[in-house]
Amino acid sequence: MSGLKQFDAADYLDSEEMIAEYLSEALEDENPDVFLAAVSDVAKARGMTAIANSTGLGRESLYKALTPGAKPRYETIVKVLHGLGVRLTVQP
Template sequence: MKYTKFDAAEFLDSEEAITAYLSAVLEENDPDLLIAALGDIARARGMAKLAEDSGLNRESLYKALRPGAKPRFDTIFRIMKALNINIQAKAMP
């Protein structure tokens, strides 16, 4: 039996799917997982469009969203803004 590699980006085909995915990731409080999820969302929406909308070049985006990257917060903020993603604060239980 042959298996294919799972790619979350293939399933992020609506705003609802993206919101649910990112909400679940944020609940994990794992910065590396957040970077990976933003990379999945970026691929689902298109890196070229994200580069244009964020004002970052594609190479910088790939570097910022690769596994193990430690991008600056302003880079993450620009990416999230370009993806029309808003973070909301809520008290932890």
């Protein structure tokens, strides 16, 4: 069993379409930790340092905000999503 590699969703988030679908599905879950984990996976795929730099957040702050169970401020999530180049939309 030691030859198995642990699954990391970030390894598969290699297109804008895949990222959008992944975040959309995570947002459908009523557990907010699922969405935070998905945003974290996308940030890892894009590079945490790059996202931290584009949002003005420190790397440690970014990791802390995206930890399951964290209660990040709305403005922090908006900054991170903007840094990722994605936006949330509302549909009827």
